[in-house]
Every structure is written in C-alpha cells, then in structure tokens.
Amino acid sequence: MAELKLVDIKKSYGAAKILHGIDLDIADGEFVVFVGPSGCGKSTLLRIIAGLEHVSEGEILIDGHSVVGVPASDRGLAMVFQSYALYPHMSVFKNMAFALENMGLGRQEIDQRVRRAAQMLQLTDYLDRKPKALSGGQRQRVAIGRAIVRDPKIFLFDEPLSNLDAELRVATRKELAALHGQIGGTMIYVTHDQVEAMTLADRIVVLRAGRIEQIGTPLDVYNRPANLFVAGFIGSPRMNLLPGRVVGPDAIRIGNEPHMIAMPLPEGLHVDDEITLGVRPEHMDVTARDDADLAITLDLVEHLGGETYLYGSTPGLAQITVKQDGQTAYQRGTRLRLHFRRDAFHLFDVAGRALRAN
Amino acid sequence: MGTTLSRILTSRRRAGRWHWTDVAAYTYLCIGVILMFGPVAWLALSSFKTQAGLLEFPPTLLPLAQKEVVVDGYPQPLPLFAATLEDGTTRHLAQVRRIGIVAQMVDPSDPSQQFRVPIERRIPVREFSLATSNYTEPLQRFAFMRFLGNSVFVTVVATLITLLINSMAAYALSIYEFRGKNTAMVLVIGTLMIPITIILVPVYLVVTEFGLVNSLWAVILPGAATPTGVFLLRQYMLTLPPDLIEAARMDKASEWQIYWRIVMPLTLPALAVLAIFSIMWRWNEFLWPLAVLTKTEVYTLQIGLNAFQGELQTQWHFLLAMTMVTLIPVAIVFVFLQRFITTGIANTGMK
Numbered sequence: 001m002a003e004l005k006l007v008d009i010k011k012s013y014g015a016a017k018i019l020h021g022i023d024l025d026i027a028d029g030e031f032v033v034f035v036g037p038s039g040c041g042k043s044t045l046l047r048i049i050a051g052l053e054h055v056s057e058g059e060i061l062i063d064g065h066s067v068v069g070v071p072a073s074d075r076g077l078a079m080v081f082q083s084y085a086l087y088p089h090m091s092v093f094k095n096m097a098f099a100l101e102n103m104g105l106g107r108q109e110i111d112q113r114v115r116r117a118a119q120m121l122q123l124t125d126y127l128d129r130k131p132k133a134l135s136g137g138q139r140q141r142v143a144i145g146r147a148i149v150r151d152p153k154i155f156l157f158d159e160p161l162s163n164l165d166a167e168l169r170v171a172t173r174k175e176l177a178a179l180h181g182q183i184g185g186t187m188i189y190v191t192h193d194q195v196e197a198m199t200l201a202d203r204i205v206v207l208r209a210g211r212i213e214q215i216g217t218p219l220d221v222y223n224r225p226a227n228l229f230v231a232g233f234i235g236s237p238r239m240n241l242l243p244g245r246v247v248g249p250d251a252i253r254i255g256n257e258p259h260m261i262a263m264p265l266p267e268g269l270h271v272d273d274e275i276t277l278g279v280r281p282e283h284m285d286v287t288a289r290d291d292a293d294l295a296i297t298l299d300l301v302e303h304l305g306g307e308t309y310l311y312g313s314t315p316g317l318a319q320i321t322v323k324q325d326g327q328t329a330y331q332r333g334t335r336l337r338l339h340f341r342r343d344a345f346h347l348f349d350v351a352g353r354a355l356r357a358n
Numbered sequence: 359m360g361t362t363l364s365r366i367l368t369s370r371r372r373a374g375r376w377h378w379t380d381v382a383a384y385t386y387l388c389i390g391v392i393l394m395f396g397p398v399a400w401l402a403l404s405s406f407k408t409q410a411g412l413l414e415f416p417p418t419l420l421p422l423a424q425k426e427v428v429v430d431g432y433p434q435p436l437p438l439f440a441a442t443l444e445d446g447t448t449r450h451l452a453q454v455r456r457i458g459i460v461a462q463m464v465d466p467s468d469p470s471q472q473f474r475v476p477i478e479r480r481i482p483v484r485e486f487s488l489a490t491s492n493y494t495e496p497l498q499r500f501a502f503m504r505f506l507g508n509s510v511f512v513t514v515v516a517t518l519i520t521l522l523i524n525s526m527a528a529y530a531l532s533i534y535e536f537r538g539k540n541t542a543m544v545l546v547i548g549t550l551m552i553p554i555t556i557i558l559v560p561v562y563l564v565v566t567e568f569g570l571v572n573s574l575w576a577v578i579l580p581g582a583a584t585p586t587g588v589f590l591l592r593q594y595m596l597t598l599p600p601d602l603i604e605a606a607r608m609d610k611a612s613e614w615q616i617y618w619r620i621v622m623p624l625t626l627p628a629l630a631v632l633a634i635f636s637i638m639w640r641w642n643e644f645l646w647p648l649a650v651l652t653k654t655e656v657y658t659l660q661i662g663l664n665a666f667q668g669e670l671q672t673q674w675h676f677l678l679a680m681t682m683v684t685l686i687p688v689a690i691v692f693v694f695l696q697r698f699i700t701t702g703i704a705n706t707g708m709k
Contacts, residue, residue, distance in 0.1 A: 052607065052608075072604070072607045078608060081604070082601075083601045087605075087606075099609035102609055102610040102612070
C-alpha cells in the first residue's frame, strides 16, 4: 500500500507528444480509474507508473520517493494486463509463484501465499492446470491472483476486462470492487469503458489527448462535467449538446429554433455570446403543455423493456436522444415536444468550459 | 495408423473417381519418391554386395552371391552353375576346377559323374545373400567406433552451444530495443552470403593460432554461431507477446530469468527445428573437419569414410556400408523430430 504522486509527467516518442504534463495525487488505498478514448495516453501513463516506459520529463513519487530511475522490477508494483499475459508453459500455481520465487521467498511461504490468493479467487481447483485449459474469466482471475500474491504497493490494471464477454465483465467488475474492499490496496485502473469507471472508481481521471480533462468522484464528474469533452464522454447514452446563442437576460435560442428558451443563466454572459446547452437524455420530458422547449420528429425508437430511448431530429441540430422510463407507444415519425428540466442542464462557453450558475 | 496411411495413399479429388489431376499428382509424387528415395535404396542394397558383386556389369538390383554346395570328396564348397550339356539338357553342376576355357564339373548329387563344359556354356546359379562382413569388418578392423564417438561428441556439443548462443543473440535482437539493432541483424544475415570456402583459410589460421588443430573443438567452435539459427529464433521470438516479457519484468524477474524461464520454454518449437538443422549440418560436415583434423584418432565419421577412398583403390563395399551407418542417426533424428520440423518451420516463417 502506498500513495503516488505524479508531477508534470511528459512523454514523447520522437516528435510525437503523448502526454503533456500530468499532475496527479493518489492517496493510499484509493481506487483511481483513468478513462478516456483510445489514444488519449491513459495506457502510456499507466506503463510509465509501472516503469515499462521511460518518462521524458517529470517526477514519479511513491511514498515520497522518486522512482523515475528505478526499473519496473524494483518498484514493487503489480500489473494486470489486458491480454492477462499468463505464462503459457506454467501451471496456475507456477504463474502465481513466479514473482514470489524471484523475490527469494521460501517454498513454504510461497505455497501459503499462493493458496490464500487462490482461495480468495476460487482458483484452488485449478492450480495444476495450464492457462490454456482455463476459461476467459478464470484466466483473468489468475492474472489478478498473480498481482495479489505479491502484496504490491500499488495494483495497476490495464483494461483488464475488455477481453471478457458482457456478462462475465459485469461479474468480474463486481468481484474487483469486492476485492478492493477486502484487501484495500491502492489501485489504478485504466479503461475506455465509462461504466467500469463509474462503478469501480473512488475517483475518475478523464484524459484526452495527453491531458487531464477532469478529476473527481464518479458522481461529481457526471453531475458537474468540467467541459464539453467530459460532458460528452461520461454518461450513456451521451449528453445532448445543442449549440445556441444568448438572446437576452436568462434567455437563449438553440440552433435555428424560432423561439427563445427561458432559463437561468450564470453571470458574465452577454447577449449574442455563443454557448452550448447540454441536457442528458434522462433530463428531458415529453410534454403536451405549452412549456415545450423543442419539437422533434422521431427517427428511431429503442425499446429496452425497462426504459425506452427515443432518437429524434429537428432541422439545424444533431440527433437528440431522450430517455423515457418504462415503455412507450411512440413510433417512428411521431412528433414530440420536449421540455428541459431546469434543475439539471449544463452550459458551456465558446471554448467548451462549463459555466455554472453559482 | 494403417488406415490413415491407406487413406492418404488412395485419396482422390472426388471419392471413387479418377480425375486427370489425380493421375498427374500421383505420377509426380512417384517420380519424386523415386528421385529422392531411389539413390538411398540403391545405396542400402549395394552396401550388402560383395566387392566382386559391386563391380559386376550389368549390375544387379539385389545383393546376390553365387550359390555354393558341399560335394562329397571335396574339402571346399564348390560354386554351382547351370550348365548346358552337349545333348542340350541343362543341369545344375558344381565346378571342381577350371582349365583354360573348359570347366571340369561334377554333379553334386552324384559326385562320380564328371563333365567337361566350355565356360561360355555355364551360368552361375546365384542366390540372395547379404555380405554382412561389409559392416562387421570395418567396425572391427578400423577405428570406426572411435570415429562414431568423435562425430557424436562434435554433433551433440556443437548443437548445444549453437542453441545456447544463437538463442541469446536472438533474444537480444528480438526483445530489446537499442540503437543499431537492425544493422546488427543485417550484418548477421549478411554473413549468410559468405561461403565457407572464402573464410576457410583465415579461420584455419585463427584456429592454428589457438593451437586447436587436431582437436575436436576446432570443428565445434568456429561454426557455433550460425546466422540461420539466429534469424530463425529471432523470427520466432518476435511472435511472443511483449506483454509476457513485461509481465515477467513486473514479477521481478531478472533478464536472465526472463530469457531462461520465459522465452526459452516458449521458443521450444523453433529450438527443435534449429537442433535438427544443427545435427544434420554437424553430422554431415566434411570440408572443415577435413582441413583441421589430420590425425586418425580425431577423425569424424565423414573424414573416416573418406579414408576408404585411396588414391589407387577404393574399398567400395566398406565405403557404402559405412555410409549407411552414418545415415542412421540422422534418419532417427528425423523420424522422431519431424513433427517439430513441419510445425516449427511453419511458425518461424521459414518457408
């Protein structure tokens, strides 16, 4: 268990800059998830922490000690790879014992530690098998077990669930969360799946193009996205982002819509300022009254049973997604009037930064 | 096994029907078998012929020897002939002696009956007979077991050294990233283009300087690093997932442990291929051992075989028999490791 501090981490391959100065503090025992689209540098950042990549500039401190020059094997971290990277010629037991043998532990101690981890992960019956003879979920658990037995300072996970099928992914996700509760180590987890990020993290770090876009608790990031990118990235289906313009005090107009929408605006906005209005699909209501903000024609209706997604369009705006609880009778071509809830909308300025009413 | 073989041998394009491509394919395969296996079969059969049988013209396919019979009243067994007598009948007679162009012959069942037959009217009666002395004699008379021991030593030790240092070079050239890596690889591959005849003299001088002439190490060491081996192993190691190496690094493994405990076991198919190649190269090596080994006690088999070939006379019967002996180990290696050759070569991209 340890705390980690990253100071102005930069990484470039020749002329290509991958990371542009990452600053981050991770507390002891915290579960932090790096999330971002592919190519955002999240895996590179993890590999830099692990010591598998050299850092071009910056400082990595584990428990206050710089580890920049320390090779991966001496940093005392454990990593779970996306491909699991189990040694195919070794049995499950050997896979888990390999690191312990390298640490120079006695045979009895190794045996004890491996069996304890195997029990925790329900692998006891498979200790003599080769990885080839295991299912995907079991292999995943061996990979996690290999990390656990070492009792590392920090656990690093590089998209560990992306090779599992949907059902197993959900199950393993829960197991991971339970495991963190049980052993309580500092964990850093990389994923492009925002559901994994939301469900597992104590704190989410949203990355884009080598920069941190926002750091915060899952609900913080969801409720108060710092910018357009985070707003669009977190939440499924994604937030509706409607370009508009300020037309008066507490009044905006979106797209080419003829009428104004009255909503409370934060201070500092002037008439004619360009803004983007963000409304999540679950924060729109279908209305028959006169308070409608927008009218759309449905292009597609997705019935999921418990909820229904409506996809509609109106000239001049991108497709709009509306989430309705339960089942609806709306059909393709239906014309709907929508009302935006005034307590749950987001405004972004022309640079994409979030504007807050307070 | 039997059914598999018969299915392979009778398979056709469409079951139960002959297409012209079937005929062409089988003809082609038969020609191939005859071309490749024919000389070996001929060698095998000839190695059992007597010295006289080898020089006979026209040659016979099977090793034949003239039949001999023991006839009462004659201490030595007599050669048997089919003789055509003056009355036109043909009888099997044993020849007692030959005087000029006339042979004095006797009926083996009735030694009192004697015949005089012109030699062109009698044909030797021959039977299938294996001249096993071709094998036993050199093994007893010459230091053939010594040669065999030398060859085995050279082959085994050289193969082990080759596997070890080639895999280490391949490991460096496939797992590590460093400046000049590709240049190093190209240089290694480039040495493939230098034939041994070119470097024979310089290497000989080096070996002499080290005082290794007439030592088996002179045969083992210069050829231990083979570009083919490095290339083959490197290509295979490149297919190992880099995650595995990184996982081992995270698991606190030293570089040697990564090489020895992770990479080597996973490279086993390619190592098997290289082992087979190395065994064949070393076993059949001729020119270089001939240059550095001049004393009989350090001869390898191939050089020993050469000794049967004198300036004036070649002892073909021994030469052929001992050639068969030298073929056996390589053949056995092939039989047991051939499945590695096919899978290994397919995996290493050496096609």
